[in-house]
Amino acid sequence: xxxxxxxxxxxxxxxxxxxxxxxxxxxxxxxxxxxxxxxxxxxxxxxxxxxxxxxxxxxxxxxxxxxxxxxxxxxxxxxxxxxxxxxxxxxxxxxxxxxxxxxxxxxxxxxxxxxxxxxxxxxxxxxxxxxxxxxxxxxxxxxxxxxxxxxxxxxxxxxxxxxxxxxxxxxxxxxxxxxxxxxxxxxxxxxxxxxxxxxxxxxxxxxxxxxxxxxxxxxxxxxxxxxxxxxxxxxxxxxxxxxxxxxxxxxxxxxxxxxxxxxxxxx
Amino acid sequence: xxxxxxxxxxxxxxxxxxxxxxxxxxxxxxxxxxxxxxxxxxxxxxxxxxxxxxxxxxxxxxxxxxxxxxxxxxxxxxxxxxxxxxxxxxxxxxxxxxxxxxxxxxxxxxxxxxxxxxxxxxxxxxxxxxxxxxxxxxxxxxxxxxxxxxxxxxxxxxxxxxxxxxxxxxxxxxxxxxxxxxxxxxxxxxxxxxxxxxxxxxxxxxxxxxxxxxxxxxxxxxxxxxxxxxxxxxxxxxxxxxxxxxxxxxxxxxxxxxxxxx
Numbered sequence: 001x002x003x004x005x006x007x008x009x010x011x012x013x014x015x016x017x018x019x020x021x022x023x024x025x026x027x028x029x030x031x032x033x034x035x036x037x038x039x040x041x042x043x044x045x046x047x048x049x050x051x052x053x054x055x056x057x058x059x060x061x062x063x064x065x066x067x068x069x070x071x072x073x074x075x076x077x078x079x080x081x082x083x084x085x086x087x088x089x090x091x092x093x094x095x096x097x098x099x100x101x102x103x104x105x106x107x108x109x110x111x112x113x114x115x116x117x118x119x120x121x122x123x124x125x126x127x128x129x130x131x132x133x134x135x136x137x138x139x140x141x142x143x144x145x146x147x148x149x150x151x152x153x154x155x156x157x158x159x160x161x162x163x164x165x166x167x168x169x170x171x172x173x174x175x176x177x178x179x180x181x182x183x184x185x186x187x188x189x190x191x192x193x194x195x196x197x198x199x200x201x202x203x204x205x206x207x208x209x210x211x212x213x214x215x216x217x218x219x220x221x222x223x224x225x226x227x228x229x230x231x232x233x234x235x236x237x238x239x240x241x242x243x244x245x246x247x248x249x250x251x252x253x254x255x256x257x258x259x260x261x262x263x264x265x266x267x
Numbered sequence: 268x269x270x271x272x273x274x275x276x277x278x279x280x281x282x283x284x285x286x287x288x289x290x291x292x293x294x295x296x297x298x299x300x301x302x303x304x305x306x307x308x309x310x311x312x313x314x315x316x317x318x319x320x321x322x323x324x325x326x327x328x329x330x331x332x333x334x335x336x337x338x339x340x341x342x343x344x345x346x347x348x349x350x351x352x353x354x355x356x357x358x359x360x361x362x363x364x365x366x367x368x369x370x371x372x373x374x375x376x377x378x379x380x381x382x383x384x385x386x387x388x389x390x391x392x393x394x395x396x397x398x399x400x401x402x403x404x405x406x407x408x409x410x411x412x413x414x415x416x417x418x419x420x421x422x423x424x425x426x427x428x429x430x431x432x433x434x435x436x437x438x439x440x441x442x443x444x445x446x447x448x449x450x451x452x453x454x455x456x457x458x459x460x461x462x463x464x465x466x467x468x469x470x471x472x473x474x475x476x477x478x479x480x481x482x483x484x485x486x487x488x489x490x491x492x493x494x495x496x497x498x499x500x501x502x503x504x505x506x507x508x509x510x511x512x513x514x515x516x517x518x519x520x521x522x523x524x525x526x527x528x529x
Contacts, residue, residue, distance in 0.1 A: 030446050034453040040460070041310065047322045047464045048314045178295050185302040194310040199317075 006105050013106060017113030025117065032121050035073055041194050042066035055199060061225070064137045065196055067129035068221045073193070074122045075115065076152060076217070078159040080107050081180040084167025089174075093262060104164060104255060111160060139226040147233045151220040154240040158216040161247035164255065171258030186211075192218025198227070212247070215240035274371060275379055282382035289385075297388035304337050304392045307459050322463040327403030329461055331487035334396040335420070336459040339482055341389025343427055343455065349381040351431050352448055355438045363524065374432070374517050408490045415489035415499055422506035423482035427455075429506075429513035430477070436513075439520040458483045478505060 021028060045062040048054060057065065084107070087093040096103045130138075139145070162183060169176035188194055191213040197205060208214055219240055223233050286292070311333065315326040324332075354377045357363035366376050401407050408416070434447055454477060457465070462473055462480035473479040481502050488494040 027446060030450050034446070034449045036453040036456060040457045043457075043465050043469070044310060044314060044321070044460055046466075048318055051318075054317045175292070175295065178299065181299050182302060185299070185306050188306045189309050194306070195313050199313055201316075 006101050009101050010105075010109060013101070013109040014113045017110045018116065020110075021114045021117050028114070028117055029121075032074065032118070035070060035077075037188075037193065038066040038070040038073065041069075045195065057196065057199075060133050060137065064129060064133040064225050065221060067125060067132070068224050069193060069217065071122045071125055071129070072152070072155065072217055072220045072224075074118045074125075076156040076159055076220070078111060078156070078163040080111070080160055080163030081166040082177060083107070083110075084164065085170040085177050085180075088167075088170040088262065097259075097262075104251075107164065108160065111156075137225065139224070141230065143230055144223060144226075144228070144233060147230070147237055148220060148223045151215075151223055151233075151237050151240060154237060154244050155216050155220050157244045158212055158240070158247060161244070161251045162212070162216075164251045165247065168251070168254035168258035171261045187213045187216065190214060191216055192221060196222075209239075212243045215243050271371070271375060274375070278379040279382055283384055286382075286384045293385045293388070296383075296385040297391075300337075300341070300386070300388045300392050303340075304333075304389075304396065307333055307336065308396075322461060324461045324463070325404075327400050327405075328487065328491060330396055330400035330403065331490055332461050332483050333459055334393045334400060335423070335483040335486045337389055337396060338393035338420075339423055339427060339458070340455070341386045341393070342424055343431075343452070345383045345386025345389070347378075347428055347431050348448055348452075349383050350378050351435045353377065353380050354435050355447075358438045358524070367521070367524075373521060374514070378428070378432075404491075409492055412490050412492045415494060416486045419481070419486040419489055419494075419499070419502060422503055423486065425506045425510050426478055426482060429509040432513040432517050436516045436520040439524055455479065461487070478509070481505065 042062060045054075045057070045066070046059050049057060049059045049062055053059075053061075084093075087096065093103075096106060099106065163180075166176055166180045166183065169179055173179075190197075190208045190211050197208055197214055197218050200208065215236075219236055222228065223236075228236065308330075311326065311329055314321060315329070319325065321329070354363070357366060357377070363377075367373050369376060431451070434451060437447070457473060458479040462470060462484040465473055470480075474481070485494060485498070485502055489499070
């Protein structure tokens with residue numbers, strides 16, 4: 001399971017996973033359509049901003065914010081926790097362990113392979129957003145967009161690594177999916193998914209700054225809607241990657257202790 | 268009629284016995300129900316921190332809508348979803364045959380096949396939201412308001428159920444629809460706000476096509492004595508119409524069904 005083998009196997013794995021995503025495209029589109037929450041929130045916040053702007057958010061800024069939320073969510077979401085839970089309980093995990101590549105790499109590859117399909121939804125949404133709010137709402141500095149790319153990678157990693165950590169709990173617990181439910185509810189509240197974090201009272205905002213949720217979604221959204229200058233964005237992304245490293249350690253430990261307990265069902 | 272009551276009792280008892288094996292789920296489901304209610308509550312709190320009223324609703328009034336939403340979500344996830352997800356599985360595997368040959372109405376049998384009693388924790392959460400809402404408003408609801416709201420609640424359950432039957436009937440034509448549950452839940456999420464928050468075409472859709480307004484906004488208005496009698500009558504008629512259409516589509520779909528193996 002050397003790194004060289006993993007790199008060599010990667011193109012094939014990506015190709016296979018992509019064909020799989022393509023084969024179940026109708027199902028996939030339904031999954032995409034379930035991401036209605038940003039639009040529901042947009043309706044609420046447009047109604048709030050219809051008379052006067054809230055802070056720096058008028059209706060246009062809210063539209064930009066929530067459409068960005070939709071796009072970031074599409075491109076960074078992870079289903080590792082549910083998939084691992086299913087595979088452990090149904091014994092499919094043993095097939096994965098037989099392959100000469102670390103299962104966590106193959107999970108990651110499956111996520112990456114679904115990206116083109118997600119772009120099919122995200123790009124038109126971006127075009128709509130651009131048409132509605134105008135290019136002036138976006139940051140013009142190319143360096144900011146470079147930092148944005150780093151923040152997107154970090155956001156995906158936070159989601160994926162928590163997914164893996166919680167997924168590893170299914171080696172110990174029957175109901176690890178419920179743990180994910182709790183994480184998700186917290187994510188909804190503290191990530192900027194339901195409202196821009198800056199609208200929170202400052203005491204709560206300081207707590208949220210030290211939780212991982214905001215870096216999983218809110219940060220890229222804030223960067224692409226022009227909330228930071230270069231230094232501010234860099235500082236926030238540095239904090240984000242701190243969480244990435246922390247979760248990487250956690251996921252590795254969870255995997256190592258979990259896999260020792262695994263015995264394939266029916267094996 | 269008595270036979271169906273007995274059948275219903277047997278089916279619920281089976282679900283209850285199954286649920287009792289997972290007693291811890293009661294605690295976990297309860298905690299999750301509270302947490303999700305809070306996720307709906309937080310944006311409202313933040314939004315009403317900025318404004319005294321939004322789209323004609325004060326905070327307390329909007330909480331009533333949220334209360335109905337929480338209650339109906341519990342019913343959707345505890346009494347409607349589990350059975351009907353089972354139907355999709357039956358259709359996919361061809362085991363629906365075993366249901367169809369039983370000497371009782373097939374729609375009744377599949378609709379009562381499975382309940383998740385622990386989801387009843389949503390009702391407790393909803394009750395807490397109602398109490399808090401009326402404390403914010405400053406006075407309790409009137410008797411006729413409560414009566415109208417209860418009638419509307421019944422129509423809301425009927426509507427939800429009918430919409431689900433219509434969705435599940437689609438499984439006879441396009442088999443792979445198990446994630447339609449999630450899509451349905453995602454659309455239902457829009458019912459958490461008073462319908463006047465939605466503008467233009469969306470509001471029409473949520474009133475007439477996917478009647479979310481009838482499910483949560485109307486009962487809340489009834490509690491506030493703001494619902495006119497014609498609207499109430501219209502809501503009841505609409506719900507009955509939906510239920511009739513759902514029944515018709517189900518019977519048509521059953522007729523078309525050919526078991527998976529034949």
